[in-house]
Structure formats: C-alpha cells, structure tokens
Amino acid sequence: MAEQNDKSAQRESALHEGRLPKPERPRLITIANQKGGVGKTTSSVNLAAGLAEAGLKVLVIDIDPQGNASTALGVEHRAGTTSTYELLIGDATADEAMQKSPDFDSLYCIPATIDLAGAEIELVSLVRREYRLYDAVRGEFLDKHQFDYVLIDCPPSLGLLTINAMTLVDEVIIPIQCEYYALEGVGQLLNNISMIRQYLNTDLHISAILLTMYDGRTNLAEQVAEEVRGHFGDVVIKTLIPRSVRISEAPGFGQTVLQYDPSSRGAQSYRDAARELAQRGDYLPGPESGPIGISPAAAHDTER
Ligand SMILES: Nc1ncnc2c1ncn2[C@@H]1O[C@H](COP(=O)(O)OP(=O)(O)O)[C@@H](O)[C@H]1O
Numbered sequence: 178m179a180e181q182n183d184k185s186a187q188r189e190s191a192l193h194e195g196r197l198p199k200p201e202r203p204r205l206i207t208i209a210n211q212k213g214g215v216g217k218t219t220s221s222v223n224l225a226a227g228l229a230e231a232g233l234k235v236l237v238i239d240i241d242p243q244g245n246a247s248t249a250l251g252v253e254h255r256a257g258t259t260s261t262y263e264l265l266i267g268d269a270t271a272d273e274a275m276q277k278s279p280d281f282d283s284l285y286c287i288p289a290t291i292d293l294a295g296a297e298i299e300l301v302s303l304v305r306r307e308y309r310l311y312d313a314v315r316g317e318f319l320d321k322h323q324f325d326y327v328l329i330d331c332p333p334s335l336g337l338l339t340i341n342a343m344t345l346v347d348e349v350i351i352p353i354q355c356e357y358y359a360l361e362g363v364g365q366l367l368n369n370i371s372m373i374r375q376y377l378n379t380d381l382h383i384s385a386i387l388l389t390m391y392d393g394r395t396n397l398a399e400q401v402a403e404e405v406r407g408h409f410g411d412v413v414i415k416t417l418i419p420r421s422v423r424i425s426e427a428p429g430f431g432q433t434v435l436q437y438d439p440s441s442r443g444a445q446s447y448r449d450a451a452r453e454l455a456q457r458g459d460y461l462p463g464p465e466s467g468p469i470g471i472s473p474a475a476a477h478d479t480e481r
C-alpha cells in the first residue's frame with residue numbers, strides 16, 4: 178500500500194511537470210489494422226512524439242515498405258538506407274539501422290525503405306521466419322537502450338511482416354477510423370491475434386483501441402464511436418482523435434503534428450491519448466479474458 182502511495186505520488190509530480198510516468202519495464206506495442214488509411218502510421222508517430230515530448234525514451238520501428246512513419250519522423254529512408262529490411266534479413270543489427278529523430282531528443286526510429294517490399298516473400302524461406310524481428314531486437318539491443326516504449330507501425334496486411342511485429346511485442350493498439358465500415362476486417366484481425374496468441378506469442382493482447390478521424394459534426398462518427406465502445410468497453414482510449422487538416426499536413430514537412438503545429442487540436446489530442454496510454458498502463462487480460470486477451474464482452478459480434 179505504501180508502495181502504491183509512493184507510486185501515485187511519483188505520478189502526481191510527473192504530471193505536474195508535464196512529464197509522464199515511466200513504465201516499470203519497456204512497453205512493446207504494435208499498431209495494427211489490416212485496413213489501409215485508418216490512421217496506423219499517423220497514430221504511431223504522434224503517440225511516439227507525445228510520449229517522447231513528455232520525457233520518455235521511445236523507439237518507432239517502421240515495417241511498412243511505404244515508409245510513411247519514417248517520412249513523418251523526418252529520418253533518412255531512401256532505397257539502400259540501412260533499415261528494417263536488413264534487420265529482418267540478418268544483414269544489419271538494430272543499432273546499425275536506428276536513427277535519432279531530428280525533432281525530439283528521446284525519439285528514435287528504425288526506418289523502412291522500399292527494399293522491404295519483397296521481404297514478405299524472402300522471409301518465407303528463412304529460419305525462424307516469424308521471429309526475425311524478435312531475434313534482432315529483444316535481448317542485447319533492448320537491454321542496452323532502455324526504451325520506455327517501442328511502437329511498431331505495421332503495413333495494411335496480415336502477412337509475415339505484421340506477424341514479425343506481433344511476435345516481438347506484448348501489446349496491440351488497433352486504430353479504428355470513425356467512418357462507414359469502421360469495423361470491417363476487425364473480426365479477421367481479432368482472429369489473427371488470437372491465433373498468434375495461441376501458437377506464437379502467448380503474451381500478445383489488445384491493450385488499446387484508438388478512435389481516429391473523428392468528425393464531431395456528423396452523427397455517423399458518434400455512432401461508430403458508440404458501437405466500438407459497445408464492443409470493446411474500457412479498452413477503448415477515451416480521447417478521440419479529431420479529423421484535422423493539420424494532422425494530415427504534418428508528414429509533408431517530415432514532422433509529427435506535435436512539432437508541426439504544437440498548439441493545434443490535433444497535436445493536443447495525440448498528447449492526451451499518449452498521456453492516457455501512459456497513465457493507465459497496460460490493459461492486462463484478466464482471468465475472464467477471451468482468446469484475444471480482452472474481456473469476453475468485447476470479443477463477440479465484430480464479424481462483418
Ligand atoms: N486525424 C486525422 N485527420 C485528418 N487526416 C488524417 C488523420 N489521421 C490520418 N489522416 C490522414 O489519413 C491518411 C491515412 O492515414 P495513415 O495514418 O497513413 O493510415 P494507415 O497507416 O492506417 O494507412 C493519411 O493521408 C493521413 O495524413
């Protein structure tokens with residue numbers, strides 16, 4: 178109890194300074210949804226920036242061949258740059274591939290280049306093909322750098338690249354766009370998570386769902402938000418990410434929105450979401466939790 182008081186006192190004082198509590202051990206998180214354009218990349222880089230801005234040490238691993246997270250973080254990722262491709266193939270170490278963000282002192286990125294586009298096929302014939310990222314990152318590299326958060330930006334598919342992300346991490350954050358067909362494909366994603374949990378990584382679970390591109394002027398956005406909360410309950414982050422032009426402009430300048438327009442509503446929403454994620458900690462599956470690692474109420478009826 179004393180320890181808990183101690184901890185909450187620490188949290189209080191961290192909050193006071195605009196800083197966020199350090200997790201007890203590094204939180205490894207994949208941002209996944211096999212649907213494209215739902216805000217995976219935007220959420221990866223801006224949550225990372227929100228955490229880094231609050232004093233935490235953060236690594237973003239880009240495993241989407243499009244390299245959009247690398248672009249948004251302003252790191253080099255032309256073809257031939259040492260990247261997640263070399264890491265997965267075994268031609269480079271994580272240290273060799275990692276770059277520091279030009280904008281935040283404690284933010285790092287392992288970029289993706291277009292070379293990654295063929296990796297899905299190349300990986301098939303390699304040993305431990307589902308654990309290539311795990312083998313390159315867990316252990317020595319993670320121990321040495323003591324990151325507070327590692328966020329992985331996934332491609333919009335459920336292939337070997339995404340599987341490599343999900344065997345490395347404990348947590349999955351699913352961004353859901355507040356639009357028509359918001360839950361389309363989510364059922365399949367949940368099935369895949371439950372399979373990976375069963376066969377490849379028993380620690381994997383959904384720790385947050387983030388509602389993105391929320392347009393408060395439409396009934397539809399509100400309905401989608403309600404529906405998602407109905408399905409997933411408390412695992413849904415309370416902060417809504419609004420649809421915002423500033424958020425979509427920022428990557429064009431090689432910046433996160435927190436850097437591009439720090440006082441914008443979009444920047445503030447990602448700061449708030451990062452804060453929520455850090456303060457509430459991991460959403461650990463209880464004894465009641467179903468095959469996807471969240472409460473049974475959440476697991477039903479998401480098939481479309
Ligand atoms: N909250 C938002 N408001 C406005 N545009 C957004 C927002 N979030 C993402 N976008 C834009 O929507 C597009 C898809 O987002 P992105 O993060 O790249 O999705 P994904 O990585 O899931 O494919 C991008 O052009 C991005 O700039």
Ligand SMILES: [Mg+2]
Nearest residue numbers: 217218241245
């Ligand atoms: Mg993306």
